[in-house]
Amino acid sequence: MTEVRVIGRDGAERMIEADDGSALMDSLRDAGTGVEGTCGGACACGTCHVYIDAAWAARLPARSEDEQMMLDAIGELVEVRATSRLSCQIRVEPGASGLALEIGPVP
Ligand code: FES
Incomplete structure (x- = not known):
């Protein structure tokens, strides 16, 4: 298990x-944070949009092409930042304890 600090909407x-x-x-x-x-x-809805804490954003693997395309699409409707990620595309690693994020707006 890895502890993640979450700021809700x-x-x-x-x-x-x-x-x-x-x-x-x-x-x-599953924790009821508002992520649907x-x-x-499948990287096809954008309802898992989160803003990763800036200190952590650079430590994560880069966005895939599919993730970038989905973020570009939802960016037409909601604020997408440099630290925006689709949380379905982030694998939880044991070394990520303390990872911090904010639940992002969704289309
Ligand atoms: S894009 Fe649908 S769950 Fe992440």
């Missing part, structure tokens, strides 16, 4: 436990 901060090796979206959804993940992690 209401501004409230909480810690959740994320399953190592799983998609971050699954743990965010309606496409099941």
Whole structure:
């Protein structure tokens, strides 16, 4: 398990436990953070949009082409930042304990 610091859309901060090796979206959804993940992690809905804390953003693998395309698409409707990621595309790594993020707006 990896601890993740989450700021909700209401501004409230909480810690959740994320399953190592799983998609971050699954743990965010299951913890009731407001992440829906309606496409099941297929990089096709944008409802798992999060803003990664700047200090952590550079430590994550780069966006894939598919993730970038989806972020470009939702960027027509909501604010996409340099630190925006689709949490379904982020694999939880044991070394990521303390990862911090804010639940992003969704289309
Ligand atoms: S769950 Fe649909 S894009 Fe991430």
